[in-house]
Amino acid sequence: MFTWLVGVAVLEQTSKSSQQYFQMISKDSQLIKLLEYLVSKKSGELQPAFDIVTGYHYPDVVSALSVTPKESLEIVKRLVAMGAATEEYTEQVIRCPYCNSEYTTVRFHCPFCNSKRLSKEVLIEHKPDGAIAPVSKYVKGDKKMVCPVCNKPLVEEGKDYRAVGVWYSCMSCGKQFDTPKNTYLCLGCGKDFSTPELIISFVNKIVVKKEVMDDFFKQYFVLQPVTDLLVQLGFNCQSPGLIAGKSGYTHTFNIVAKDGGGKTYAIDFVKSESYVEESSVLALFAKVLDTKPDQAYLICIPGITEGGKRFAAMYNIKVVEGGTMAEVISKMKVQLSGQPGPAAGSVLESEAAEPGTSKPIEGKSEITPPEATGGAEPSVGTASVGAPTGKPQKSGSRLF
Ligand SMILES: [Zn+2]
Numbered sequence: 027m028f029t030w031l032v033g034v035a036v037l038e039q040t041s042k043s044s045q046q047y048f049q050m051i052s053k054d055s056q057l058i059k060l061l062e063y064l065v066s067k068k069s070g071e072l073q074p075a076f077d078i079v080t081g082y083h084y085p086d087v088v089s090a091l092s093v094t095p096k097e098s099l100e101i102v103k104r105l106v107a108m109g110a111a112t113e114e115y116t117e118q119v120i121r122c123p124y125c126n127s128e129y130t131t132v133r134f135h136c137p138f139c140n141s142k143r144l145s146k147e148v149l150i151e152h153k154p155d156g157a158i159a160p161v162s163k164y165v166k167g168d169k170k171m172v173c174p175v176c177n178k179p180l181v182e183e184g185k186d187y188r189a190v191g192v193w194y195s196c197m198s199c200g201k202q203f204d205t206p207k208n209t210y211l212c213l214g215c216g217k218d219f220s221t222p223e224l225i226i227s228f229v230n231k232i233v234v235k236k237e238v239m240d241d242f243f244k245q246y247f248v249l250q251p252v253t254d255l256l257v258q259l260g261f262n263c264q265s266p267g268l269i270a271g272k273s274g275y276t277h278t279f280n281i282v283a284k285d286g287g288g289k290t291y292a293i294d295f296v297k298s299e300s301y302v303e304e305s306s307v308l309a310l311f312a313k314v315l316d317t318k319p320d321q322a323y324l325i326c327i328p329g330i331t332e333g334g335k336r337f338a339a340m341y342n343i344k345v346v347e348g349g350t351m352a353e354v355i356s357k358m359k360v361q362l363s364g365q366p367g368p369a370a371g372s373v374l375e376s377e378a379a380e381p382g383t384s385k386p387i388e389g390k391s392e393i394t395p396p397e398a399t400g401g402a403e404p405s406v407g408t409a410s411v412g413a414p415t416g417k418p419q420k421s422g423s424r425l426f
Pocket residue numbers: 152154155156157173174175176177178
């Protein structure tokens with residue numbers, strides 16, 4: 027009886043911090059749902075919106091999670107508080123200092139008697155003689171405009187006359203002024219407050235960090251379904267998984283799996299906008315050469331170039347291609363069930379995990395916590411095999 031250790035290694039090293047974000051997010055079912063939604067939208071941004079009934083809120087969160095507008099604010103706060111997202115200024119909001127309501131209205135007062143009975147008029151300048159007066163002084167009974175100083179008719183705005191400002195008249199004390207006093211009325215609690223008392227707050231756009239989005243996609247949509255499959259097939263999995271190399275370095279793979287007999291599988295995952303290139307195969311080979319797993323897999327989404335395939339065949343790395351995770355899982359099942367060991371013929375009827383339907387991380391106690399992944403990044407002597415170093419492979423790592 028063989029023990030299989032199946033290792034799925036990711037070529038692009040995930041930073042420790044983004045793995046920690048995933049650990050935190052994976053404990054919060056609402057945040058998982060929200061990130062699933064953002065991945066499906068290929069966007070890491072949440073725009074605020076104002077509604078006269080509900081106030082400021084995040085409509086995407088409301089619809090994706092079926093929560094109230096108020097709850098949407100609390101949910102995005104959790105993302106920001108854990109450092110997985112940042113806030114970007116979108117709008118200024120004036121709030122009531124008594125009840126914090128954002129439903130406020132401005133009122134203009136006479137600066138002399140405090141009355142709110144004000145009339146506002148546009149001031150018109152008659153250019154030929156420089157006369158300036160409120161528009162009502164220019165309007166005669168027949169609605170033609172005539173200068174109150176020189177009595178000549180006004181001809182065309184912008185040519186012989188223009189608007190030069192506004193003028194307020196107090197209908198209580200009769201005084202005139204150009205700047206009224208402002209106060210505010212809270213429509214929530216009904217209290218008045220002045221400009222010095224009001225609270226200025228911001229409504230922000232929420233931007234989930236790219237590394238958090240990328241890591242969530244990788245962990246949740248790819249590694250977790252693959253790990254689930256391996257566990258179903260009887261493997262003992264670690265993700266990320268570590269294997270000590272002959273060089274003395276410990277190498278990190280996306281998944282490392284074993285069975286009771288001690289065979290080891292190393293599995294890496296690469297996603298590319300088009301096709302995964304040779305460099306990804308070489309990077310995996312550099313680690314494989316040092317760690318000698320019994321079999322190495324490279325999962326390529328959506329596929330791999332012909333050159334990549336040739337290299338993989340040359341280095342005995344099995345390539346699993348797929349445009350969707352269902353396809354990848356289905357091909358992995360075929361590959362793994364063809365192997366001797368506990369996997370053979372077992373649990374093949376289990377459903378492949380589809381993006382958006384896979385379960386949160388509970389029940390996956392085999393998964394190595396991110397703290398355990400601080401192993402040295404491989405610095406394999408690649409000269410002997412003509413392979414590039416195990417540096418992160420950029421072209422295959424962009425999700426958006
Ligand atoms: Zn005039």
